[in-house]
Amino acid sequence: MNAPIPELTDRMRQIFGLVVEAYLERGMPVGSKMLAGSVSLSPASIRGVMQELEERGLLTHPHTSAGRMPTETGLRLFVDGIMQASLPGAAERAAIEAQIRDRPVEEALEAATATLSGLSACAGVVLTPRQELRLRQLSFVPLSPGRALAVLVGADGSVENRVVELPPGTSALALAEVGNYVSSRLAGMTLAQAEARLRAEITERREAIDAAAGELVASGLAAWSHDAAQRPVLIVRGQANLIDDAAAADLERVRRLLEELEDRQEIAQVLEQAREAEGCRIFIGSENRMFALSGSSVIAAPYRGSDGAVVGVVGVIGPTRLNYARVVPMVDFTAQALTRWMA
CATH class of the missing domain: 3.30.450.40 (GAF domain)
Structure with a gap:
């Protein structure tokens, strides 16, 4: 954490502001001769003020013979307390x-x-x-007896993949069926809407889909919806x-x-x-x-x-x-x- 910056004299404040403004305009270190025409001080006096500002951590120089440029601490002081901002034209x-x-x-x-x-x-x-993702397609790629890769395609063409852990006894056929159901019947819905509809179908047993696989997919849609809302x-x-x-x-x-x-x-x-x-x-x-x-x-x-x-x-x-x-x-x-x- 930076130490508090001591109060600047009017002369130091003036020279510091001129150095920063010249540096921001040119992108190069600023020498005392460049400022001599802007203040009623000799180049030697200006250099002395610059040295004081450097000792306070507000200015620095890339090498011995170069002019000065503001440090990040100096830029912060300039932005917070010296800069004169005006409305855009x-x-x-x-x-x-x-x-x-x-x-x-x-x-x-x-x-x-x-x-x-x-x-x-x-x-x-x-x-x-933030906008809710709308569903286009859902499919599963079996990876092992207990894991599968879920591939969700959004209506905007976006694709998201997740490895999911499968409930014991979940078959590849059950996953394929629930994926087909989601893609054909729930396409166009938001993920939250698709989750709600799928849970209702499982509860009311209106569709011949495996309850365990359906619950897995519904939970996955809920998680996807939450993540999308936060992204x-x-x-x-x-x-x-x-x-x-x-x-x-x-x-x-x-x-x-x-x-x-x-x-x-x-x-x-x-x-x-x-x-x-x-x-x-x-x-x-x-x-x-x-x-x-x-x-x-x-x-x-x-x-x-x-x-x-x-x-x-x-x-x-x-x-x-x-x-x-x-x-x-x-x-x-x-x-x-x-x-x-x-x-």
Whole structure:
């Protein structure tokens, strides 16, 4: 845990803000000569202030002769206490709202994410509202006398496999029959609906299906339904924005970030942490375990449904040197626009 940061003098605060702003704009360490025209101090005096800021853990330098750049602690201080954020411009607001107007839910979310990605020059991400999987087909592949592989195909084409333990005496024929019944009679239902219908059929003995096999399948449908309800759907757009001119000097970091973006479940867990936030939640570098190695930041904000409950999270992922003053209000506005549209 970082030690408390002592109060900064007005001069230190001014120099620190200028260094961070210049670094976020250029992506390169900032020297004293670069700031000399912005403050009434000599380069030597500016270097002295920079040295004090470095001793406090707010600035660092990649090598002795280089200028300074903010540490993650410094970026956190800048974002929380110095940054001057403003609303996105009228053109940006119009571009975001235009993409979500008169579209189905998933198309609107994809379009909003792509637009946010383009405007922020980051990867755009959104957790979509959870939707129940609808059943298309269920089949079983025997593995051993006591085990089988259950293969569930959803109406959206998704496929899930699970190894299940079979009740003693369950035959391959019984499994095939109950699988055929589910596929022919329950297709199109949600997993919860299919489970309820199957249990009713078993109880009332209206179908000639093996009770033990039927109960096994009903329990499996219940477990699948619960898992699906807990598993958010993630949309990622604009990964190519992460490969800019500045990225050429740090290809290893970009490679790591692109690899991390492939792990949708981990990203979803990061975004889930923003569900309870009042506005934007900002994770800088190692503040989040997943993006610690690539040195990346996540800015995310929740959006709400017609009942006022949080239904998803929208945000961006990019390098720690992204323009927070511009991107934070942009993400916040996108979340507000999605909330208005869903209401």
